[in-house]
Amino acid sequence: MKTIKENLLKKSSRRGFLKVAGISAVAIGAAPAIKAVSVASGGGADSLPVKTANGESLTAKRWGMVIDTNKITDEVVESVIAACRNAHNIPDFNHTPDEEKYPKTRPANKNQEIKWIWEEHYKHAFPEMEDEFIAEKFKSLPFLVTCNHCKNAPCVQACPTKATFKREDGIVIMDFHRCIGCRFCMAACPYGSRSFNFRDARPFIDKINPDFPVRSKGVVEKCNLCAERLERGEQPACVEASEGAIVVGDLEDPSSEIRGLLNENYAIRRKQELGTESSVYYIM
Amino acid sequence: MLEIAIKGSKKYWIWLGALLTVMAVAFAVYIDQFMNGLMITGMSRDVSWGFYIANFTFLVGVAAGGVMVVIPYYLHDYERFHRITILGEFLAVASLIMCLMFIVADLGQPTRMLNVLLYPTPNSMLFWDMCVLNGYLFLNIVIGWKILEAERNQVKPPAWTKPLIYLSIPFAIGIHTVTAYLYCGLPGRGFWLTAILAPRFLASAFAAGPSFLILLCYLVRKFTKFDPGWEAIQTLSKIICYALIANVFFFFCEVFVVFYSKIPGHMSHIQYLFFGLHGHGALVPWMWTSMILMFIGITLLVVPAFRNNETLLPFTCIMIFIGTWIDKSLGMISGGFVPNPLHHVTEYIPTVPEVIISLGVLATGLLILTVLFKLATTVKEEVRG
Numbered sequence: 001m002k003t004i005k006e007n008l009l010k011k012s013s014r015r016g017f018l019k020v021a022g023i024s025a026v027a028i029g030a031a032p033a034i035k036a037v038s039v040a041s042g043g044g045a046d047s048l049p050v051k052t053a054n055g056e057s058l059t060a061k062r063w064g065m066v067i068d069t070n071k072i073t074d075e076v077v078e079s080v081i082a083a084c085r086n087a088h089n090i091p092d093f094n095h096t097p098d099e100e101k102y103p104k105t106r107p108a109n110k111n112q113e114i115k116w117i118w119e120e121h122y123k124h125a126f127p128e129m130e131d132e133f134i135a136e137k138f139k140s141l142p143f144l145v146t147c148n149h150c151k152n153a154p155c156v157q158a159c160p161t162k163a164t165f166k167r168e169d170g171i172v173i174m175d176f177h178r179c180i181g182c183r184f185c186m187a188a189c190p191y192g193s194r195s196f197n198f199r200d201a202r203p204f205i206d207k208i209n210p211d212f213p214v215r216s217k218g219v220v221e222k223c224n225l226c227a228e229r230l231e232r233g234e235q236p237a238c239v240e241a242s243e244g245a246i247v248v249g250d251l252e253d254p255s256s257e258i259r260g261l262l263n264e265n266y267a268i269r270r271k272q273e274l275g276t277e278s279s280v281y282y283i284m
Numbered sequence: 285m286l287e288i289a290i291k292g293s294k295k296y297w298i299w300l301g302a303l304l305t306v307m308a309v310a311f312a313v314y315i316d317q318f319m320n321g322l323m324i325t326g327m328s329r330d331v332s333w334g335f336y337i338a339n340f341t342f343l344v345g346v347a348a349g350g351v352m353v354v355i356p357y358y359l360h361d362y363e364r365f366h367r368i369t370i371l372g373e374f375l376a377v378a379s380l381i382m383c384l385m386f387i388v389a390d391l392g393q394p395t396r397m398l399n400v401l402l403y404p405t406p407n408s409m410l411f412w413d414m415c416v417l418n419g420y421l422f423l424n425i426v427i428g429w430k431i432l433e434a435e436r437n438q439v440k441p442p443a444w445t446k447p448l449i450y451l452s453i454p455f456a457i458g459i460h461t462v463t464a465y466l467y468c469g470l471p472g473r474g475f476w477l478t479a480i481l482a483p484r485f486l487a488s489a490f491a492a493g494p495s496f497l498i499l500l501c502y503l504v505r506k507f508t509k510f511d512p513g514w515e516a517i518q519t520l521s522k523i524i525c526y527a528l529i530a531n532v533f534f535f536f537c538e539v540f541v542v543f544y545s546k547i548p549g550h551m552s553h554i555q556y557l558f559f560g561l562h563g564h565g566a567l568v569p570w571m572w573t574s575m576i577l578m579f580i581g582i583t584l585l586v587v588p589a590f591r592n593n594e595t596l597l598p599f600t601c602i603m604i605f606i607g608t609w610i611d612k613s614l615g616m617i618s619g620g621f622v623p624n625p626l627h628h629v630t631e632y633i634p635t636v637p638e639v640i641i642s643l644g645v646l647a648t649g650l651l652i653l654t655v656l657f658k659l660a661t662t663v664k665e666e667v668r669g
Contacts, residue, residue, distance in 0.1 A: 106320070106323070109323065109328070111328030111329060111330065111630055112323060112327075112328050112329060113329060114329075115329070120626060123627070124626040124627055124628060125626070127548075127549070127625075127626060127627040128548070128549060130548075130627075145626075154470060154471055154472075157407050157408065158408055158409070158410070158470070159405065159408055160399075160400050160405050160408040160410035160411045160414075161396075161399040161400055161402075161403045161405060162403050162405050163399070178396070178399055178403070179392075179393065179396075180391055180392070180393050180394075180396045180397055180399050180400065181322075181391050181392020181393045181396075182387075182390070182391055182392075182410060183332045183333060183390075183392070184408065184409075184410050184466070186329075186332040187332060187333060187467075187470055187473065187620075187621075188470050188471075189472070189625070190470075190471050190472020190473070190625050191472070191625060191626075192329075192330065192624050192625045192626050195329055196322070196329065196332060196392065197321065197392065198321050198322045198323040198325075198327070199320060199321040199322075199323035200320075200321065216393075217320075217321035217323075217392065218321055218322070218391070218392025218393040219392055219393060220392075271471075271472060271625075274471040274472055275471070276471065
């Protein structure tokens with residue numbers, strides 16, 4: 001005796017069965033999927049009616065960031081890095097793993113660490129502008145460096161699977177589930193802004209933030225300009241922690257706060273000569 | 285034809301057994317990498333490619349080098365290469381399989397590798413590299429197999445192999461050009477950002493590939509009754525000579541441009557490799573060894589008395605092979621990543637597990653090469669005997 005399922009498979013062909021199964025899966029999954037589309041499109045696509053689903057979300061035509069180097073102190077640097085770490089479950093290799101939860105964790109290699117935003121000195125943030133006679137204050141000033149969300153992003157061009165892609169609102173972002181870990185993007189990035197998960201990050205995360213995914217080993221990651229927070233109508237974690245030193249906004253909107261800042265101050269970008277069109281400005 | 289591979293002398297089986305042992309050990313180490321991630325390697329945030337990609341790059345060259353016997357034989361009817369053409373094609377097959385294995389060994393998420401096919405991305409050079417590498421592998425398997433089969437049956441090879449053979453020539457150039465394009469199109473990596481990279485890759489490939497082929501010819505002569513012919517080997521040695529000189533010449537062009545223009549972002553990498561930078565110089569002795577080996581190689585090939593010396597030639601080839609390997613694998617990858625774009629110096633030294641996994645890939649390649657060469661030489665012995 002054949003079961004009904006077997007008969008069904010035989011008669012309507014396996015493909016037909018899969019179709020039915022697929023349609024029901026779509027029906028069940030439709031609501032969150034539509035929401036996801038609205039998340040992914042951000043403020044860019046006017047043609048999508050679902051765009052207004054989340055009224056509070058912060059949108060822009062092209063997101064940009066301005067960092068006021070006059071306002072960056074060691075304390076600001078520390079709290080910015082900590083805020084980013086906590087928001088995105090970034091492992092800290094100085095953290096001692098919990099022996100009970102993660103027994104036999106091998107020692108971490110500092111050179112394999114993960115960084116989304118970190119501190120550099122002027123001569124490393126702007127290596128081609130190194131100058132022995134530059135004002136002393138710049139030499140020791142802490143500079144915060146991160147992904148520049150380039151208009152012409154070399155990492156997007158290099159990625160063989162479109163796991164790294166550019167959203168219509170200018171944010172360069174990653175699909176952690178598509179990344180094959182070839183690290184071509186890391187070779188392509190002229191700012192060293194990308195990190196690779198050489199190992200499972202969990203043992204080195206002090207407290208996991210359930211609102212953001214923990215990446216699996218073997219994928220690349222980097223700053224996402226807190227796209228998930230902008231979506232909820234919140235400022236990026238670094239901006240919140242920076243005491244006014246970091247501002248994000250719409251570069252294409254002449255009346256935006258960051259355009260005002262760029263109008264009033266002399267600001268530079270990293271490696272402008274490469275034509276990547278970085279979206280992160282530094283007020284000097 | 286494959287039945288030939290399972291009939292062999294005791295030496296043959298001991299050799300295969302040794303290779304299988306290396307493969308088994310390497311596989312066990314790879315399981316550790318698969319479970320725990322690439323943390324077991326010496327790679328880092330700053331040097332994100334290492335020994336795997338270095339060997340991959342070099343072996344693409346060895347595979348492309350096979351075209352140096354295909355062009356004279358098929359385009360110029362150079363009869364003396366008749367006997368070794370199949371050896372060049374089978375060398376390309378084994379090298380390409382090693383290349384693909386090195387790529388897979390390097391992936392952080394190897395189970396997702398088909399994403400490259402599921403989401404084809406023409407603006408990524410890696411996509412094109414996958415296309416040409418697999419295309420060239422396919423061409424060489426089909427061509428090599430069909431021609432050997434025809435030889436065994438003492439008939440002409442099917443006519444449709446001819447266009448495939450002609451197609452394999454641009455593919456051979458293509459695999460190494462696209463592999464160079466992986467590197468030389470990246471902004472902010474001064475060492476690689478040079479139009480001479482693809483020509484230089486080809487030149488060093490046409491030295492390294494035929495050098496290895498000459499060594500294989502000596503081994504074939506020693507272990508089988510098949511003689512590839514001294515004249516063919518002599519012609520190969522002249523090809524190596526020209527290619528090696530071109531490789532060194534291209535390198536000096538690069539050195540001139542970099543040090544005469546004095547652009548720091550381009551200078552610092554060559555400084556690191558040959559003189560050390562900010563007190564870091566792990567590769568300095570290696571790079572000088574490579575230079576010296578290549579220069580000795582040129583001398584021994586330019587002077588006819590040395591080049592025609594049958595006892596000396598294999599040693600010359602070994603020197604050239606090692607010299608070009610250091611130049612294009614260790615130097616090419618580390619040189620590109622050190623110093624990093626922010627001008628920090630993080631050095632790279634491969635770890636023991638990394639080297640063992642690489643040896644496993646090499647053992648697999650040698651196993652395939654042994655079986656293919658056994659087929660080729662046995663068929664040729666049969667036909668003659």
